[in-house]
Amino acid sequence: MSLITPPALPEKSFTDAEKAWDYAHQIYQRNVEFIRENFKALISGREQKAKVRAFYPKVEVRIVSYKKSSGSLPYGFLHSPGVYSTTLTATELYRDYLVEQLGLVLQNHGGTIEVSQSDTPIPLHYAANSSNIIDASGLNVLLRDLYDAPDLGNTDDEISNGTLIPEPGGPRPLAAFTAPRIDYSLQRLSHYTATDPSHFQNFVIFTNYQFYIDEFCRLARGYMRDGHKDYERFIEPGNMITHSSRHGGKTIGEPAGKLPQMPAYHLVSGEKKGITMINIGVGPSNAKTATDHVAVLRPHAWLMLGHCAGLRNSQSLGDYVLGHAYMREDHVLDSDLPLSVPIPALAEVQVALEDAITEVTKLKGIDRKRIMRTGTVATVDNRNWELWNQKEVVRRLSQSRAIALDMESATIAANGFRFRIPYGTLLCVSDKPLHGELKLPGMASEFYRTQVNQHLKIGLKAMEILREQPAERIHSRKLRSFAETAFQ
Numbered sequence: 001m002s003l004i005t006p007p008a009l010p011e012k013s014f015t016d017a018e019k020a021w022d023y024a025h026q027i028y029q030r031n032v033e034f035i036r037e038n039f040k041a042l043i044s045g046r047e048q049k050a051k052v053r054a055f056y057p058k059v060e061v062r063i064v065s066y067k068k069s070s071g072s073l074p075y076g077f078l079h080s081p082g083v084y085s086t087t088l089t090a091t092e093l094y095r096d097y098l099v100e101q102l103g104l105v106l107q108n109h110g111g112t113i114e115v116s117q118s119d120t121p122i123p124l125h126y127a128a129n130s131s132n133i134i135d136a137s138g139l140n141v142l143l144r145d146l147y148d149a150p151d152l153g154n155t156d157d158e159i160s161n162g163t164l165i166p167e168p169g170g171p172r173p174l175a176a177f178t179a180p181r182i183d184y185s186l187q188r189l190s191h192y193t194a195t196d197p198s199h200f201q202n203f204v205i206f207t208n209y210q211f212y213i214d215e216f217c218r219l220a221r222g223y224m225r226d227g228h229k230d231y232e233r234f235i236e237p238g239n240m241i242t243h244s245s246r247h248g249g250k251t252i253g254e255p256a257g258k259l260p261q262m263p264a265y266h267l268v269s270g271e272k273k274g275i276t277m278i279n280i281g282v283g284p285s286n287a288k289t290a291t292d293h294v295a296v297l298r299p300h301a302w303l304m305l306g307h308c309a310g311l312r313n314s315q316s317l318g319d320y321v322l323g324h325a326y327m328r329e330d331h332v333l334d335s336d337l338p339l340s341v342p343i344p345a346l347a348e349v350q351v352a353l354e355d356a357i358t359e360v361t362k363l364k365g366i367d368r369k370r371i372m373r374t375g376t377v378a379t380v381d382n383r384n385w386e387l388w389n390q391k392e393v394v395r396r397l398s399q400s401r402a403i404a405l406d407m408e409s410a411t412i413a414a415n416g417f418r419f420r421i422p423y424g425t426l427l428c429v430s431d432k433p434l435h436g437e438l439k440l441p442g443m444a445s446e447f448y449r450t451q452v453n454q455h456l457k458i459g460l461k462a463m464e465i466l467r468e469q470p471a472e473r474i475h476s477r478k479l480r481s482f483a484e485t486a487f488q
Contacts, residue, residue, distance in 0.1 A: 001145065002050040006034045011116035017103035020059065020113040024098070025091040027057035027117055035127040035147065043139065048146055054127075056179040058118035059102065060085035060171065061486075063109050074477040075420075075488040076104025084486065085171040087118045087179035089126070090186060093198055096271070097298060101175075101487040118179075121148040126183035155180045160295075160419055161336050162481055175487035176419065177296050185293035192293070193264035193278060194237035194256045201266055201274035202299045203463040206290060208306040208408055211452045213265065213279045219456070220267050224249065230464070233268040262290055273467045275460060280408065284330035284381050287411035295419040298488055300474050301349060301466050303424045304412045305459045308377065308404040310429035311397055317432070318451050320372040320458075322353055323425030326410035327378035327400040333414050343413050346476050348469065349424035349462075350374075356461035357426075360454060375403035377425055379410030404429065420479040420488070424462070428455050 009027055014020035031054035038052045062083045071077065078084055088098065102113055124147035143149070158164035159173045166172050177185075186197045207213065220234040227246040234242045238256035243249055256263075262281065267274045276299075280290045287304075294302070308321055324345045357372055358364045378397055397405070409425040416423025428451055466474055475488065 004038065004050045004052045006031060006054055009117055011114055013112040013114055015106065015112055017099045017106060017113070020102055020115050021091065021095060021098050023115045024057040024059060024088050025095070027115070028088065028091045031055060031057075031117075031122060032127040035122060035124060039124060039128060039147070042141075042146070048141075051145070052124075052147055053121050055117045056087040056089055056120045056122055057091070058085055058087050058116050058120075059174065060114040060116070061105055061109070061111060061174065062114075063111065067109075071104070071108055072472045073104065074472070074475050074480050075484065076101065076486060077108040078105065078486050079483045083171045084174040086174040086487070087120050089122075089179035089183050090197075093186075105174075105486050120179065123148045123150045123180070123183070125150055126180070126187065150180065150184065152184075155184055157181070157292075157336060157418075159485065172483075173485050176485050182296045185296040188289075188293045189264075189297075192260055192262040192289070194239075194260040195235060195264045195266065196239055197297060199235045199239070199266045199268065199276075200264070200272075200294070200297050200299070201268060201276045202272045202301075203275045203467055204294055204299050204302040205275060205277045205459050205463065206280050206287070206302060206304050206306075206408070206412055207277065208280060208282050208406075209452075210279055212305060212456055213263065213277065215452050215456050216265055216277045219460070220265065223267065231267045231269050231274060233266075235266040235268060237263045237265070262286065275463050283407050284332045284379060284411040287330075287408040288332045288415060291412055291415040291419070295415065295421060299421055300471070301422040301424070301463065302412065302416060303349075303353075303426065303459055303462065304409045305426055305455060306406060306408060306428070307430035308406040308409075308427035310404060310432045311378075312373070312403050313432070315373065315403070315429050315432065317429055318371075319429045320357065320455070321377065321404040321425075321427040321429065322350065322357075322372060322374045323377040323404075323409055323413065323427065324350070324374045325376040326413050326425075327376055327397075327402050328410045328414060329378065329380045330407070330411045330414075331381050332411060333418070337414050337418050341417075343410070343417050344478050346422050346424065346478065348473055348476060349422055349466065352462045352465040352469075353424055353426050353458070355465055356458045359461055360458045373403050376401050377409045377427065378402040378405045380405060380407060417479060420475075420484075422466075422474055422476060422479070426455070426459060426462070 012023055034054045042048050063078050064081050160176045189197050223231050224234050224242050224244050227244050232244050236255055238254055240253040240255045242251045262278055264278045266276045280286045326343045328339055404427055413423045
C-alpha cells in the first residue's frame with residue numbers, strides 16, 4: 001500500500017534551547033494534525049486508499065571531548081564522546097522540562113542541538129489522544145491497514161533498566177524514555193486516574209487507603225476556600241477544577257461519574273510545585289503500574305503514605321515507621337531490577353520526613369522516637385501472609401530486621417530507584433498480627449479518624465520542605481549509574 005506523508009521538514013541546528021524546542025514543537029504539531037485531519041476525513045466518509053504516516057520529532061547532540069561538566073547537578077551532561085538522541089512527544093506538556101534539559105546540555109558541552117524528523121511513526125492512537133475524533137465505531141475498515149498502531153514490541157524500559165546496548169556507532173539515548181514509551185504512559189495515566197497528565201504536579205504522594213484521599217480532599221477544599229498562598233487550583237477525577245478564592249473561587253466541570261481504578265487529585269501550584277495524590281489501592285502490582293506511568297512525567301519526588309503491620313512488640317497502633325531499607329518480596333520488579341540491587345535510603349527525603357514529623361507533632365528527640373521507628377519495611381505480594389508457615393515467616397522477618405510489613409512500599413521505592421526519582425516511605429502501624437493485636441471495628445473507626453489527618457499533614461509538610469530545596473539536593477547522585485542519560 002502506498003503512503004501519504006506530510007512533506008519532510010529540514011534538519012536544523014540550534015544553540016538556543018527554547019528555539020530548539022520551538023522547532024521540535026512545530027514538527028510535532030504539524031505531524032499529529034496531519035494524522036488527525038486525515039482521520040477526520042475518513043470518519044466523515046472520504047475514501048482512503050493509502051496509509052497515512054507521520055513521524056515524531058528527534059533531537060540529537062554530538063560531543064567530541066571527555067571534558068567533565070562543572071555543574072553541581074547530577075544530570076544535564078553526557079558521559080563520553082559520541083552521538084546522543086531521543087524522540088519527543090507531547091511537546092507542549094514537556095515544554096519547560098525540555099527547555100531546561102536541552103539548556104543544561106548546551107551549558108555543559110556547548111556545540112549545537114540538531115532537531116529533525118525521526119523515522120519513528122506516530123501511532124493514530126497517540127495522535128488522536130487529545131482530540132475528540134476517536135469514535136470510529138461506524139467504520140468498516142481495518143485501521144491498522146490505514147494508520148500506524150503502537151509498536152509495543154519495541155516499547156520497553158531498557159534505557160531505564162540500564163540493559164540497552166546501542167548499535168555500534170549508533171546514537172546513545174539522551175533521555176530515559178522514548179516518545180512511544182511516554183505516549184503509552186500518558187494514555188494509561190488518563191485512563192487509570194481520570195485526570196489529564198497536564199495536571200500532575202512534581203511532588204507525588206501514593207496511598208493505599210481512601211481515608212487519606214478523603215482527608216486530602218477536605219484539606220484541599222479548605223485551602224481553596226481560604227485562599228492558601230501556595231496553591232492555585234484543586235483538580236479532581238473528571239478534571240473538575242476548583243480555583244482558589246484568590247482567583248475567584250470558581251468551579252469548572254463535573255466530578256467523574258464513576259471513580260477510576262487509581263483516582264488522582266492535584267493541588268496545583270506554579271511551576272508544578274504542587275502536590276498530586278493518588279490512591280493506588282492495595283498490592284505491588286498496582287504500585288508498579290502507577291509508578292511505571294507517573295515516572296514519564298519526571299517528578300522531583302514521590303512518597304508512600306499508608307498503613308502497615310507493626311512487627312515489633314514495642315510498637316503501638318498509630319506509631320510511624322520511616323522506611324530506611326526494604327525487604328523485597330513483592331516480586332513484580334524482579335525482572336527489571338535484580339534483587340541483588342540495594343535500594344538505599346535518600347538522606348534528603350529522610351530528613352524532610354523527620355523534620356515534618358517534628359513540625360506536625362511538636363515532638364523531637366527522644367519524644368519523637370517514642371512514636372516513630374526507622375528501619376526495614378518488608379513488602380510482600382500476599383495479602384494473607386499471616387497464613388504462611390508462621391515459623392518460617394517470623395524467622396525471615398527477624399533475619400531482615402524488619403519493623404513493618406506492607407504490600408506497596410518496596411515497589412514504590414524500587415521503581416523510584418529504577419527511574420531516578422527520589423523516594424521515601426512513611427507508614428502508620430494499624431495492627432500487629434504477629435502479636436495478636438488486631439483492630440476491632442469500633443477501634444478501627446476511631447483510629448482512622450484521629451490518625452489519618454496527622455499522617456497526611458506530615459506527608460504534605462515533607463513535600464513542602466522538599467520543594468524548597470534546590471534540585472541538586474533533591475536529585476541524589478545515588479540514583480545515577482555509570483553511563484547515564486543527560487536528561488533527568
